[in-house]
Amino acid sequence: xxxxxxxxxxxxxxxxxxxxxxxxxxxxxxxxxxxxxxxxxxxxxxxxxxxxxxxxxxxxxxxxxxxxxxxxxxxxxxxxxxxxxxxxxxxxxxxxxxxxxxxxxxxxxxxxxxxxxxxxxxxxxxxxxxxxxxxxxxxxxxxxxxxxxx
Numbered sequence: 001x002x003x004x005x006x007x008x009x010x011x012x013x014x015x016x017x018x019x020x021x022x023x024x025x026x027x028x029x030x031x032x033x034x035x036x037x038x039x040x041x042x043x044x045x046x047x048x049x050x051x052x053x054x055x056x057x058x059x060x061x062x063x064x065x066x067x068x069x070x071x072x073x074x075x076x077x078x079x080x081x082x083x084x085x086x087x088x089x090x091x092x093x094x095x096x097x098x099x100x101x102x103x104x105x106x107x108x109x110x111x112x113x114x115x116x117x118x119x120x121x122x123x124x125x126x127x128x129x130x131x132x133x134x135x136x137x138x139x140x141x142x143x144x145x146x147x148x149x150x
Contacts, residue, residue, distance in 0.1 A: 021067050022093060026052055026060045028100070031069070031086070031093055035134060038143030040083045041075065069093070086138060094138070095131040098123055 010016055022028060033039040033048055045057055052060075061084060064070040069090040075081040086093075105113045105120045113120060123130055134144060 018096075022064075022069060022096075024060075025050075026056055027064055027069075028097065030057075030060060030064065030084075031090065031097055034084070034086055034090075034143070035094060035097060035138055036144045038141075038146055040085065041081050042084075043081070045084075064090070085141075091135045091139060094135050095127065098127050098131050098134070102127065 010020070022031070029048060029050055029052070030045055033045055039045055039048075042057065042061065045061070046052065046054065061070065061072075065072050065084075067089075068087055070084045071087050072082045072084055075083050101113055102120070102123050104111045105123075108114075137143065
């Protein structure tokens with residue numbers, strides 16, 4: 001089953017557009033996995049602790065690619081696997097993800113990010129500056145926590 005964004009949205013409200021394109025849980029977690037821990041393949045996304053179902057993951061990856069948020073290319077080492085990366089449109093979602101992290105650190109007493117008070121402080125003090133740094137990092141194939149500890 002292919003998910004597509006209808007030519008006619010439910011409304012032309014800017015918030016509605018965002019919610020229809022990237023506002024579901026799984027899309028944001030896929031973007032998180034790319035930005036924070038550098039995941040690039042279907043198999044890596046499948047291993048996320050939230051436990052996405054295989055059919056949902058395949059559907060979300062296809063939808064995000066169709067919407068121009070992700071691009072897919074063959075893995076140069078194993079042509080049977082694809083790499084997913086954020087497009088410029090996808091990179092523009094990084095400030096939103098960072099805002100969610102800041103909000104969660106403030107309101108979720110068990111948030112993983114609270115372990116790094118320096119990171120939370122930096123994100124809170126200069127979210128726009130950090131967003132631009134993270135965009136450049138991810139654009140060049142990097143991620144915030146290359147050891148996989150987000």
